[in-house]
Amino acid sequence: MTPRPHLLFGDHLGPHFAEPAEDGPDEDAPLVMIESRAVFRRRRFHRAKAHLVLSAMRHRAAELGDRVRLVRADTYLDGLRMALPRRTGGRRTRGRSVTVHHPTSHAALHLASGPAGLTVLPARGFLLGRREFDAWRETRGDGPLRMEDFYRHVRRDHDLLMDGDQPTGGRWNFDHDNREPPPRDARTLGVPAPWTAEEDEIDDEVRHDLDRWERDGDITFLGEDGPRIFPASRREALDALTRFLDHRLAEFGRYEDAILAEDPWMSHSLLSVPLNLGLLDPAECVEGAVRRYREGAAPLASVEGFVRQVAGWREYVWHLYWHFGDDYRRRNALLHRRSVPAWFAELDSAAVTARCLSTTLEQVRRTGWVHHIPRLMVLGSRALQSGWNPAEVTDWFHRAFVDGYDWVMVPNVVGMSQYADGGRMTTKPYTSGGAYIHRMSDLCGGCAYRPGDRVGERACPYTAGYWAFLDRHRERLAHNHRMSRPVAGLDRLDDLPELLEQERRRGSTPP
Numbered sequence: 001m002t003p004r005p006h007l008l009f010g011d012h013l014g015p016h017f018a019e020p021a022e023d024g025p026d027e028d029a030p031l032v033m034i035e036s037r038a039v040f041r042r043r044r045f046h047r048a049k050a051h052l053v054l055s056a057m058r059h060r061a062a063e064l065g066d067r068v069r070l071v072r073a074d075t076y077l078d079g080l081r082m083a084l085p086r087r088t089g090g091r092r093t094r095g096r097s098v099t100v101h102h103p104t105s106h107a108a109l110h111l112a113s114g115p116a117g118l119t120v121l122p123a124r125g126f127l128l129g130r131r132e133f134d135a136w137r138e139t140r141g142d143g144p145l146r147m148e149d150f151y152r153h154v155r156r157d158h159d160l161l162m163d164g165d166q167p168t169g170g171r172w173n174f175d176h177d178n179r180e181p182p183p184r185d186a187r188t189l190g191v192p193a194p195w196t197a198e199e200d201e202i203d204d205e206v207r208h209d210l211d212r213w214e215r216d217g218d219i220t221f222l223g224e225d226g227p228r229i230f231p232a233s234r235r236e237a238l239d240a241l242t243r244f245l246d247h248r249l250a251e252f253g254r255y256e257d258a259i260l261a262e263d264p265w266m267s268h269s270l271l272s273v274p275l276n277l278g279l280l281d282p283a284e285c286v287e288g289a290v291r292r293y294r295e296g297a298a299p300l301a302s303v304e305g306f307v308r309q310v311a312g313w314r315e316y317v318w319h320l321y322w323h324f325g326d327d328y329r330r331r332n333a334l335l336h337r338r339s340v341p342a343w344f345a346e347l348d349s350a351a352v353t354a355r356c357l358s359t360t361l362e363q364v365r366r367t368g369w370v371h372h373i374p375r376l377m378v379l380g381s382r383a384l385q386s387g388w389n390p391a392e393v394t395d396w397f398h399r400a401f402v403d404g405y406d407w408v409m410v411p412n413v414v415g416m417s418q419y420a421d422g423g424r425m426t427t428k429p430y431t432s433g434g435a436y437i438h439r440m441s442d443l444c445g446g447c448a449y450r451p452g453d454r455v456g457e458r459a460c461p462y463t464a465g466y467w468a469f470l471d472r473h474r475e476r477l478a479h480n481h482r483m484s485r486p487v488a489g490l491d492r493l494d495d496l497p498e499l500l501e502q503e504r505r506r507g508s509t510p511p
Contacts, residue, residue, distance in 0.1 A: 003029040005084065007100040007118060008068070009108065010035075010053050011405060013060045014234060014278045016124050017101055023122045025099050031068040032098070033057055034079030040219050043395075047210060047221035048228070048368040049402045054206045056232040056277050062202065063233065080116055105406035106326040125278050126318055127158055127286075127311055133319040144424075145320065148173070151312035160286055160307055161293070161300075168293075173308075174301040178253040181440050188263035191251045194270050195243035197228045197236060222400055223347055223365045230273040230369075230402060237274035244269040245288050246297075253302030257373050259441035261355075264363050268371045269306065272403040275314070286311050320415070320425060321407040329391060329410045333422030334473060336387040340396055341508040344382075347400065351510040354461050355447035356437050357382060368402035373440065375401075380417030381431040385465030386508060387472070390420035428482040431469060434460035449511075455498050461511030467493060468503040 003026035008017055010033075020027040035057060040050055061070040073079035084098065098116075102123035103109045112118045122129060128136075136153050137145060152172055155161060161168040182189070207226065213219040231237040252267040260266065274280045286307045293303040321328075343351040349362035360374040370379075375397070383393045394413040398404045415425030434451030438444040444451050449460040454467060470477060470487055477483040490496060 003027060004119070005030045005032050005098045007032045007034070007080075007098055007112075008060070009100070009103055010057050011104055011276060012101055012124075012278045013056055014125070014237075014281060016281050017278055018064075024101070024124075025121070029099070031064060032080070032083045033061055033068055033070045034076050034083065035070065035072045036074065036076050036079060037072070037213070037219070038075045040213070040221075043399055044220055044222055045399045046223040046364075046368040046402065047225035048223060049399075049404070050210060050221060051203070051206050051225045051228060052230055052232060052273070052368075052402055053277070054209070055203050055228060056279065058202045058206065059233040076111060077115060107406070125275075125281060127154060127282050127315055128319065130319070130322065132157070133323070137323065145323070146427075147312060147316045150316050150319075151308060154311045154315055155307075158283075158286075158311065160311055161290055161304060169300045169304075174253065174304045177301040178305045179257050180254050182255060182258040182260050182442060186260065187442075188260060189251065189255060189266055191267050192243075192247040194248065194265050194268075195231075195236075195240040197230065197232065199226070199228050203228055203232075223368055229367060230270065231277075231279055234279055237277075237279035240274060241269075241271060241280060241285060241288065244271060245292055249289060249292055249302055249306060250298040251302065253299070253305035256305055256371075257440055259356075259371075259373055259437075259443060261359050261441070261443055264367070264370060266371065270369070271310075272314075273369070275310070276403045276405055276408065282310050282314065317411045318407055320411045324411070324415075324421075324424070328421065329394060329414060331414055331421045331424075332390055333420055334387075334418075334476075336384075336418070336420070337389055338387045338508060340383070340388050340392045341510075343510045345396060348510075353448050354511045355445075356441065356443035356462070357511060359443055364400055368400065376417055376430055377432060377436060377440075380413065381462065382465070382511070384418050384429060384431050385462070385469045387469075388508075390414055390418040393418055422476075423480070428480060429469075429477070431466060433463035433466040435463070437462060454493070455495050455502055459499075459502065461506070464499055464503055465511075467496065467499055471496065471500060 006018065006025035006029040008031055018025060018031060020029065035054065058070070061068050069083050071079040071083045073082055099119045099121055100112050101121045103112055109120070113120050136150065155167065210225065214221065231240050248267050248269065252269070255266055256268070258266065271280060271285060275282060275285065289298070289303045289306050292298040293300055347361050347365035349358045349365060352358040352361060356378050360370055360378045363370045390413065394409050397413050398406060398409040411425060414420045416430060419426065419429040434444065438451040448458065450458045451460045451463055453459045454464050467490065471490055474487055474490065478487045493499065
């Protein structure tokens with residue numbers, strides 16, 4: 001029997017997506033990869049992201065050699081028509097004779113199971129399958145699907161940091177140990193640098209193509225491109241993983257929520273990028289981290305913090321994306337309608353006075369990446385306090401970040417960052433005044449604003465914005481057990497009317 005062709009999407013690039021199995025492609029299945037130019041025409045992505053994805057696809061095609069056909073087409077459907085072999089009589093192979101592992105977005109799944117008519121195989125690249133998640137969800141009854149409960153389930157199910165039926169160290173959660181501010185007067189953490197790429201001829205070819213597309217005038221990009229930082233091949237991804245586990249994991253946990261202006265990487269793994277391209281499997285990441293703990297090479301708090309990110313939050317977000325459904329992206333419980341302003345959308349850091357926001361936008365412009373705290377408490381908090389449309393904010397995060405995919409950003413932005421689902425995913429809005437940024441970073445030093453000032457020329461946009469946000473949603477948040485005390489604090493602000501008028505005048509101007 002002739003093996004059915006198997007399609008590899010641009011985030012299905014690791015060997016586990018091409019391995020034959022009962023729930024995988026046929027033995028010796030010919031592989032197809034499609035570069036769709038329309039993807040970049042429809043949406044304005046960060047150029048570093050476009051470069052990375054195309055470079056990774058072409059590196060994978062080079063590794064696979066004659067087994068794969070890389071088709072460059074305008075759309076995915078065009079590419080499938082070009083790639084499918086012909087039958088006797090000239091008719092093309094029917095779509096159901098082509099397999100693909102479960103795509104990572106609702107749109108791609110609709111394309112695969114609808115117009116393209118492919119045979120969709122179970123997802124790979126995650127620890128828990130959909131059936132396992134559904135079985136866990138049923139144990140929750142009508143209760144909320146909280147990340148902490150899910151994380152403990154995954155730990156037990158995969159025997160991660162477990163001693164029998166108890167968590168290693170007697171605690172499930174080491175967050176208390178992993179929330180330290182940066183060392184005082186330090187400009188960097190002083191840990192070994194992360195792995196970074198060395199470009200090759202494939203990168204040169206990609207950059208040439210992107211330049212040509214921009215010259216043609218129908219495709220434009222955000223941000224800067226190059227040199228490439230993140231892995232674009234399986235070998236590079238494994239090197240990046242080993243570099244983190246051997247040289248950076250030990251210092252990861254303690255300062256994982258801290259920010260230093262001159263140290264954008266801190267001790268973070270940067271592995272979300274190869275994980276989300278499919279170049280790494282999460283099991284090899286968390287098992288490698290646990291092994292370093294068992295060998296005495298990394299402390300438990302750091303290892304638990306990393307395991308929580310990969311086996312907890314990443315898995316949780318993936319499954320909630322499918323559980324909540326495609327309509328979830330349109331949630332807007334706070335009725336935020338303002339458009340994302342041009343200075344933010346264009347990564348115009350020079351237009352911004354607030355040092356924390358300017359520094360973060362500049363890092364995104366240069367690299368397409370910042371770690372989770374600048375994303376949540378600087379970028380996301382600014383959007384939430386300003387009342388920007390959560391669908392626009394989600395789209396921006398998807399396009400501006402090299403590790404941003406639909407399944408990643410919809411729950412993270414709609415549910416976590418913008419509280420647009422009204423608490424379905426998290427128990428409170430994640431926003432704060434400038435005091436939090438001042439405590440957890442060195443970004444307030446040298447800023448034109450003062451984190452303790454609510455009104456006046458030096459009023460911190462985050463401090464004033466926080467109180468204005470609470471006032472705007474006072475009625476809703478007063479009934480939230482985690483927000484009732486801050487809301488009650490509004491009545492103790494004798495300058496609240498002045499503050500609200502100040503924030504009304506500021507509007508969406510760069511802070």
